[in-house]
Amino acid sequence: MAIPAQSQARVDMPQGFLDRLEQRFGDQLQTGEAMREQHGSSESHYVAMLPDAVVFAHSREDVVALVRICSEFLVPIVPFGAGTSIEGNAAALRGGVSLDMTRMDKIIAVNAEDFDCVIQPGVRREQLNEYLRDQGLFFPIDPGANATLGGMASTRASGTNAVRYGTMKDAVLSLEVVTPQGNVIRTATRARKSAAGYDLTRLYVGAEGTLGIITELSLRLHPIPEAISSAVCSFDGLDGAVDTVVQSIQCGVPLARVEILDSLQMRAVNRWSKLDYPEAPTLFFEFHGSPAYVAEQVVTVKAIAETNGGGEFAWSNRPEERNKLWRARHDAYYAAVNLREGAIGWATDVCVPMSRLAECIAETHKDLATASMPATILGHVGDGNFHVVFSIDPDAPEEMREVEAINARLVERALAMEGTCTGEHGIGLGKQEWLVAELGDAVEEMRTIKRALDPENLMNPGKIFSL
Amino acid sequence: MAIPAQSQARVDMPQGFLDRLEQRFGDQLQTGEAMREQHGSSESHYVAMLPDAVVFAHSREDVVALVRICSEFLVPIVPFGAGTSIEGNAAALRGGVSLDMTRMDKIIAVNAEDFDCVIQPGVRREQLNEYLRDQGLFFPIDPGANATLGGMASTRASGTNAVRYGTMKDAVLSLEVVTPQGNVIRTATRARKSAAGYDLTRLYVGAEGTLGIITELSLRLHPIPEAISSAVCSFDGLDGAVDTVVQSIQCGVPLARVEILDSLQMRAVNRWSKLDYPEAPTLFFEFHGSPAYVAEQVVTVKAIAETNGGGEFAWSNRPEERNKLWRARHDAYYAAVNLREGAIGWATDVCVPMSRLAECIAETHKDLATASMPATILGHVGDGNFHVVFSIDPDAPEEMREVEAINARLVERALAMEGTCTGEHGIGLGKQEWLVAELGDAVEEMRTIKRALDPENLMNPGKIFSL
Numbered sequence: 003m004a005i006p007a008q009s010q011a012r013v014d015m016p017q018g019f020l021d022r023l024e025q026r027f028g029d030q031l032q033t034g035e036a037m038r039e040q041h042g043s044s045e046s047h048y049v050a051m052l053p054d055a056v057v058f059a060h061s062r063e064d065v066v067a068l069v070r071i072c073s074e075f076l077v078p079i080v081p082f083g084a085g086t087s088i089e090g091n092a093a094a095l096r097g098g099v100s101l102d103m104t105r106m107d108k109i110i111a112v113n114a115e116d117f118d119c120v121i122q123p124g125v126r127r128e129q130l131n132e133y134l135r136d137q138g139l140f141f142p143i144d145p146g147a148n149a150t151l152g153g154m155a156s157t158r159a160s161g162t163n164a165v166r167y168g169t170m171k172d173a174v175l176s177l178e179v180v181t182p183q184g185n186v187i188r189t190a191t192r193a194r195k196s197a198a199g200y201d202l203t204r205l206y207v208g209a210e211g212t213l214g215i216i217t218e219l220s221l222r223l224h225p226i227p228e229a230i231s232s233a234v235c236s237f238d239g240l241d242g243a244v245d246t247v248v249q250s251i252q253c254g255v256p257l258a259r260v261e262i263l264d265s266l267q268m269r270a271v272n273r274w275s276k277l278d279y280p281e282a283p284t285l286f287f288e289f290h291g292s293p294a295y296v297a298e299q300v301v302t303v304k305a306i307a308e309t310n311g312g313g314e315f316a317w318s319n320r321p322e323e324r325n326k327l328w329r330a331r332h333d334a335y336y337a338a339v340n341l342r343e344g345a346i347g348w349a350t351d352v353c354v355p356m357s358r359l360a361e362c363i364a365e366t367h368k369d370l371a372t373a374s375m376p377a378t379i380l381g382h383v384g385d386g387n388f389h390v391v392f393s394i395d396p397d398a399p400e401e402m403r404e405v406e407a408i409n410a411r412l413v414e415r416a417l418a419m420e421g422t423c424t425g426e427h428g429i430g431l432g433k434q435e436w437l438v439a440e441l442g443d444a445v446e447e448m449r450t451i452k453r454a455l456d457p458e459n460l461m462n463p464g465k466i467f468s469l
Numbered sequence: 470m471a472i473p474a475q476s477q478a479r480v481d482m483p484q485g486f487l488d489r490l491e492q493r494f495g496d497q498l499q500t501g502e503a504m505r506e507q508h509g510s511s512e513s514h515y516v517a518m519l520p521d522a523v524v525f526a527h528s529r530e531d532v533v534a535l536v537r538i539c540s541e542f543l544v545p546i547v548p549f550g551a552g553t554s555i556e557g558n559a560a561a562l563r564g565g566v567s568l569d570m571t572r573m574d575k576i577i578a579v580n581a582e583d584f585d586c587v588i589q590p591g592v593r594r595e596q597l598n599e600y601l602r603d604q605g606l607f608f609p610i611d612p613g614a615n616a617t618l619g620g621m622a623s624t625r626a627s628g629t630n631a632v633r634y635g636t637m638k639d640a641v642l643s644l645e646v647v648t649p650q651g652n653v654i655r656t657a658t659r660a661r662k663s664a665a666g667y668d669l670t671r672l673y674v675g676a677e678g679t680l681g682i683i684t685e686l687s688l689r690l691h692p693i694p695e696a697i698s699s700a701v702c703s704f705d706g707l708d709g710a711v712d713t714v715v716q717s718i719q720c721g722v723p724l725a726r727v728e729i730l731d732s733l734q735m736r737a738v739n740r741w742s743k744l745d746y747p748e749a750p751t752l753f754f755e756f757h758g759s760p761a762y763v764a765e766q767v768v769t770v771k772a773i774a775e776t777n778g779g780g781e782f783a784w785s786n787r788p789e790e791r792n793k794l795w796r797a798r799h800d801a802y803y804a805a806v807n808l809r810e811g812a813i814g815w816a817t818d819v820c821v822p823m824s825r826l827a828e829c830i831a832e833t834h835k836d837l838a839t840a841s842m843p844a845t846i847l848g849h850v851g852d853g854n855f856h857v858v859f860s861i862d863p864d865a866p867e868e869m870r871e872v873e874a875i876n877a878r879l880v881e882r883a884l885a886m887e888g889t890c891t892g893e894h895g896i897g898l899g900k901q902e903w904l905v906a907e908l909g910d911a912v913e914e915m916r917t918i919k920r921a922l923d924p925e926n927l928m929n930p931g932k933i934f935s936l
Contacts, residue, residue, distance in 0.1 A: 115824035187911040193820040196889035204671030353660040357582035422663035444654040454921030
């Protein structure tokens, strides 16, 4: 994927800048190679793009101070969470400061009666759910990785529960944001809905840190369902699996999770997680509700699966079995990458209207059959969203080019079906030309907003689009 | 509510402007007093603010042409739907052109398998649902009035079903918008989720026409539930009614609708809709699901109501009974206004976290007890959102001042409880100072976006904020 030349230019650190940072941040400033390497790399295939410095924020005041200093010296800031994004979203493309938010990890308040909580952006998904469990609450958005909530908001993450509970767009009630000018704003109140002015909350959710730094989040929570059942069911073909999901949703079944994995992905999962599921197209299900309601959903879905070539349902109803099942699903990416020794992963995602999903997956599957490296399909089939994970040799540039071409065909296919070039990974560095292919002139409106709110282009510059 | 002086200035129609409009629009241009009066007035207490001309759009090309002409002559445009907004959102504050969208009322496509549809902005809520019924689908957002979908998107409308199905923020998949520069953009695809760039869809939803003109909408639809049950239940006190709702939600009951009406509002409803419910604090419920699931929800909610001083449930299960019940709820505003002969209505709304709702309603009820005009409380109690409707004498300025003071206390109360100054009516003209009280410096970010996207300030100028 070509990165526009203007954005590639690294900014030289101005004289006196690092001294000024050291003065203000002391030990919170780190400039060692290893630390910069860690903050400039990611789990995906992008080459490392190192920041010149890493600053660990402990408070909103730290963020304000850093933004003001960087604004004075015209140095870019790239906010950094768990580093689990996969489109180069947190790479320090132009150098500057990687702002590590992971030490801002306090859960400030849980308002159980209101089903919401207030947290700092460095809180991780699993940490939050462990904290909430005793109160009978949970936070549903689950992208697999144990990401920070600030990062999840910034990339508009979703994942396995989105089919029932929505994405970060739906989960965030309100944000505290430090603007590029160093002002602290609050985008909304704790009210569950509002018609008060422009929806700034939704503007910062998915902005990938290009408009400001999130320093606090209010999130919607949900009661832990009285009954939870998980099951695995394999199918004769991918189309039968997809049709089962489409028909279940059409029957009004509120599937809490429904994941598709193709045969090769199942082989990878079995190997990686030491399981022995059939190596066939498979659905992982989860049902939430009262015991009677879950039982009713299961009857409906089993009947639908049967007419679509589905086999027996293998149930995982005890919490530890369920956790094992979803751990295997979450590790599917690593499982796929490790189909080859020494390989690195390249994950991509598209999302299409449900009516086109079977066709989109079938054509993609056909295309992957000719690929010279292992490539698996898995995804959040209830949203029309799926991933392809390629296991590539990092020392073989021709493989990179081959994947680029397959990825291009995949995105073109999704766009032709009125879909989007990314359901949940974001644009980052990798999908900028596809964003334009998808939304055309609307991208100019985005650029206008970016220029207005961040006129010096210091907030994660060169991501989503170049200016 | 004081309107800042700068915004009040009417724009004089530049020479040649109306001729140019006539040339392009012929009969679609109307400048008669009655037509301008109709487009400058509303159902609420605001004084009429007449446009200089009314243009009826038949197509996006008409909208583009009008925007370009107005941009050339620097004349404001105020988009106009059903005229049912109640915070002066569509008043022609600075004159100019009222752009009537009601003739763009085509349902372009219904994609039943994808649970979505594509429509023009002048389509009305009831028209859409009549069209969808045969396909087993419905569009849930229901603000009561038979509003246009374009208007509902622009004010981020919600209403009785929001507790289960969300607001227009959740219902809109994608918009086609004509920008202030006359470009046509599409904010998203038909995919159910996307992480592709800034969420322009949510930016235009709730922008009250200040950033561009919506010319097409893709909307999420839902399957008509297999079973629907509606019931009315009266309570000893308002707090018992509110507690019933809070506890039901905490038990995970997915209430489809739950509306509160105080005793005076019930008297008004009985008189206006010729019904004979007890004149006591009352909840209107609706339950959706499979027959077994609805039955289960009902058992839970009845038990909770009983412990909170609730009486018998009066059921309306046949469609015509249900329609009668919800028609009465929708007419509650007119019922309240008509408690006095010759009166006009002033409706306001706030929304607070659920844990504060009982307290907020109780304090408001106490405050209203001293009011010199009839004033009722009703609202979407499952969201923490409620309305006060005042029935005022249009010839008594002291009543207007009294309501202003009560409204101010109401909004201050809601803000002190971490709520919002408007759950669903929007800011329009009436709540601009409260928007600032609620969100402070965040309003400056909104202004920056407005200035960047509409630098000449021609799109519904003076609404939400003045520049």
